[in-house]
Amino acid sequence: xxxxSPSTAxxxxxxxxxxPGSQSALREQNxxxxxxxxxxxxxxxxxxxxxxxxxxxxxxxxxxKVMAATGIVSTAPTTSSGRRALSVxxxxxxxxxxxxxxxxxxxxxxxxxxNYRVLQEASVALPLGHSAVDGLTAASDLLDSLxxxxxxxxxxxxxxxxxxxGPIDRRTGTVVQGAILPExxxxxxxxxxxxxxxxxxxxxxxxxxGALAQVTWGPHSAVENLMFMKVGSGIGAGLVxxxxxxxxxxxxxxxxxxxxxxxxGVICRCGNRGCLETVASTSTMIELLSRGSNETVDxxxxxxxxxxxDTAALRVIDDAGVAIGRALAHMANLINPETIVIGGPxxxxxxxxxxxxxxxxxxxxxxxxxxxxxxxMSSLGDxxxxxxxxxxxxxxxxxxxxxxxxx
Amino acid sequence: xxxxSPSTAxxxxxxxxxxPGSQSALREQNxxxxxxxxxxxxxxxxxxxxxxxxxxxxxxxxxxKVMAATGIVSTAPTTSSGRRALSVxxxxxxxxxxxxxxxxxxxxxxxxxxNYRVLQEASVALPLGHSAVDGLTAASDLLDSLxxxxxxxxxxxxxxxxxxxGPIDRRTGTVVQGAILPExxxxxxxxxxxxxxxxxxxxxxxxxxGALAQVTWGPHSAVENLMFMKVGSGIGAGLVxxxxxxxxxxxxxxxxxxxxxxxxGVICRCGNRGCLETVASTSTMIELLSRGSNETVDxxxxxxxxxxxDTAALRVIDDAGVAIGRALAHMANLINPETIVIGGPxxxxxxxxxxxxxxxxxxxxxxxxxxxxxxxMSSLGDxxxxxxxxxxxxxxxxxxxxxxxxx
Numbered sequence: 112x113x114x115x116s117p118s119t120a121x122x123x124x125x126x127x128x129x130x131p132g133s134q135s136a137l138r139e140q141n142x143x144x145x146x147x148x149x150x151x152x153x154x155x156x157x158x159x160x161x162x163x164x165x166x167x168x169x170x171x172x173x174x175x176k177v178m179a180a181t182g183i184v185s186t187a188p189t190t191s192s193g194r195r196a197l198s199v200x201x202x203x204x205x206x207x208x209x210x211x212x213x214x215x216x217x218x219x220x221x222x223x224x225x226n227y228r229v230l231q232e233a234s235v236a237l238p239l240g241h242s243a244v245d246g247l248t249a250a251s252d253l254l255d256s257l258x259x260x261x262x263x264x265x266x267x268x269x270x271x272x273x274x275x276x277g278p279i280d281r282r283t284g285t286v287v288q289g290a291i292l293p294e295x296x297x298x299x300x301x302x303x304x305x306x307x308x309x310x311x312x313x314x315x316x317x318x319x320x321g322a323l324a325q326v327t328w329g330p331h332s333a334v335e336n337l338m339f340m341k342v343g344s345g346i347g348a349g350l351v352x353x354x355x356x357x358x359x360x361x362x363x364x365x366x367x368x369x370x371x372x373x374x375x376g377v378i379c380r381c382g383n384r385g386c387l388e389t390v391a392s393t394s395t396m397i398e399l400l401s402r403g404s405n406e407t408v409d410x411x412x413x414x415x416x417x418x419x420x421d422t423a424a425l426r427v428i429d430d431a432g433v434a435i436g437r438a439l440a441h442m443a444n445l446i447n448p449e450t451i452v453i454g455g456p457x458x459x460x461x462x463x464x465x466x467x468x469x470x471x472x473x474x475x476x477x478x479x480x481x482x483x484x485x486x487x488m489s490s491l492g493d494x495x496x497x498x499x500x501x502x503x504x505x506x507x508x509x510x511x512x513x514x515x516x517x518x
Numbered sequence: 519x520x521x522x523s524p525s526t527a528x529x530x531x532x533x534x535x536x537x538p539g540s541q542s543a544l545r546e547q548n549x550x551x552x553x554x555x556x557x558x559x560x561x562x563x564x565x566x567x568x569x570x571x572x573x574x575x576x577x578x579x580x581x582x583k584v585m586a587a588t589g590i591v592s593t594a595p596t597t598s599s600g601r602r603a604l605s606v607x608x609x610x611x612x613x614x615x616x617x618x619x620x621x622x623x624x625x626x627x628x629x630x631x632x633n634y635r636v637l638q639e640a641s642v643a644l645p646l647g648h649s650a651v652d653g654l655t656a657a658s659d660l661l662d663s664l665x666x667x668x669x670x671x672x673x674x675x676x677x678x679x680x681x682x683x684g685p686i687d688r689r690t691g692t693v694v695q696g697a698i699l700p701e702x703x704x705x706x707x708x709x710x711x712x713x714x715x716x717x718x719x720x721x722x723x724x725x726x727x728g729a730l731a732q733v734t735w736g737p738h739s740a741v742e743n744l745m746f747m748k749v750g751s752g753i754g755a756g757l758v759x760x761x762x763x764x765x766x767x768x769x770x771x772x773x774x775x776x777x778x779x780x781x782x783g784v785i786c787r788c789g790n791r792g793c794l795e796t797v798a799s800t801s802t803m804i805e806l807l808s809r810g811s812n813e814t815v816d817x818x819x820x821x822x823x824x825x826x827x828d829t830a831a832l833r834v835i836d837d838a839g840v841a842i843g844r845a846l847a848h849m850a851n852l853i854n855p856e857t858i859v860i861g862g863p864x865x866x867x868x869x870x871x872x873x874x875x876x877x878x879x880x881x882x883x884x885x886x887x888x889x890x891x892x893x894x895m896s897s898l899g900d901x902x903x904x905x906x907x908x909x910x911x912x913x914x915x916x917x918x919x920x921x922x923x924x925x
Contacts, residue, residue: 137544278884278886280886287886288885288886335767336766336767348852350852350853352759352760352764353759353760353762353764355760357759357760357853358854359743359853359854359855360742360743360854360855360856360890360891361854361886361890362854363854363884363886363887364852364853364854365851365852366851366852366884366887367848367851367852369851369882369883369884370848370851371844371848371882381884381885382885383881383882437778438848441774441777441778441845441848441849442848442852444772444773444774444776444777445755445757445771445772445773445774445849445852445853446757446764446766446771446852446853447765447766447767447768447769447770447771448766448767449767474790475776475778475790476776477685477770477773477776477788478695478788478789479685479687479694479695479768479770480770480773483767483768484767
């Protein structure tokens, strides 16, 4: 599909993937194998591709023909073992995928090439309570300025992945009531963004994209079952199960910020009491630590205090960590992930937050789960969501992350 | 693979399925489509099979050739629209799959035909604390007597699925320490049963098999994401996610009996405090209701009391139900299932137990999850696990449950 035609904007929430096990899924998988071989091994003959991928020479020849016709690869005559052959070269074409991460107070855009290199990247602050239209305009403007900076034509844009900090009802394509972005509730984000950006658009929850980033750009590409938990003003998780992003029945998964921690605790924005968010979100930390302070407290201030050894701040982090660990234990008891990755603005605290999380997990998980579940901080920092958003676009192009790198 | 040869007993814990998307997975999927068409439509020509399945005539012809060679189908000359054709007939062959469910106090064996009809079925009581060897001997004896009753030769046995009420570490094939069957801990069940039964053996956790039964024999065959929760002396769940049984990292999933309900509650057998099992298992109910009673209380007695309107028994069920609902809410917030099915010895309580479970779920789930998750009792009663065990064997033979029925 040409990316430069406005009429090609996809109308689905996320473009449908071929049915697993179908002929087209197999063809796409085989194409990904060939692309991966070209990405890792550089230009090579069809015979070499056949050896590297384990596919028959006839299959490789067919795939190369299709990819050459769509401009993904070029071919050039060469010789191999003294015989005439065709060298297959992966085209760059200057094509790019955009990854857009819209938060309550921030916006980040990355531009990535088909071989998973970050070409351009920038983030800006957004005013708290910005409208959907303002957020969209800011995203569109930042995208345009990154394209300009990189000297990239707009028609080279393959599509845009967009992460939203709220659960998305996949039946309607709208943000669910009660989400962290009340200004966005009920708006059909896909339609709105498609009209504005005029490229294929893929919307997803930010924690889902963070999870995807871990297994594409991050160091966890071999992990089949991974939970990515974002701790910020809200707390939510994205799940990679059996190697794929998991969406459940209506698309609202990973809502572990609303696990009851104190049955008689304070009222949560979801309407329940004593949810994990009421004891471990950064908003709660700010509220707790503002009480004894004349200064304006924000997340960065809390991080500074913790790193400086402030007792109250350390205690707030410790209590939050144990509560997070307890919620994670119950989730791990259910889905037995190999790895839990924690993301969000507190990742720079490292072991100071991880230690109480692991303590809470070990205390509340059944022993074999506690012993076999690893917990670590996201090495992608606050870039995970935008990188995951770009990965969605590339995956839709059949471009597998063989050599993904966030460098 | 011939089922009558002792040397063919599989050595894997559960036989490996072909990699999704591979040529062999596709072949198997296509074969299942043809079998499903034959099961629903009866004997028919290859042209008819091609129309019904959407597969090309060449593909159907290849599949029929392979299945005829392995004895799954026979072919016979016929005419179609006045032309000579080949009628394809699904063989019954008198082959059977055994499903064995071993509990703390019971044993159930079913024999099922390749078209998912239950041919023979029986259950017996086992003494509490029976050894693994005693359980195995009882299972083997009951299996033999069912084969005798049905006039089925032992060589017609395709294999045996075996459900165990404890988590299984799939890395070692052993029951995990702390399981409900302490007498079985550390024994390699697969090896032990394979040696004894001398057919391919497939071991799984009983809640997993109960979940599988819901989507094969039960009324939930269209459900992609289902949680089966067994409430008995222990509490555990099996998960069907994206249409398949989900195993996680080491095979220990659905341990929601150990969700903390009371942080300072009584000590649980897992070593934690106040787990769901300490407030909602039948063992806890028996303990609570024994206090005021001179009679020996068991699960059936509790059910009788509840149905007769006994206030204390009703209160115990209500409290248990709300606690179960709370744990289910947290799980549903995470994996957003379409349906939660409750099984185990209390299913006959129906709405009396379901009502407080739904109340607890609605109270603790985020609203969209509470609104879209259905909760019901297993219509398979205490047969679910054994039926699921037989389904595992049939699935391994490539026999899809197109017309599965527990009747």
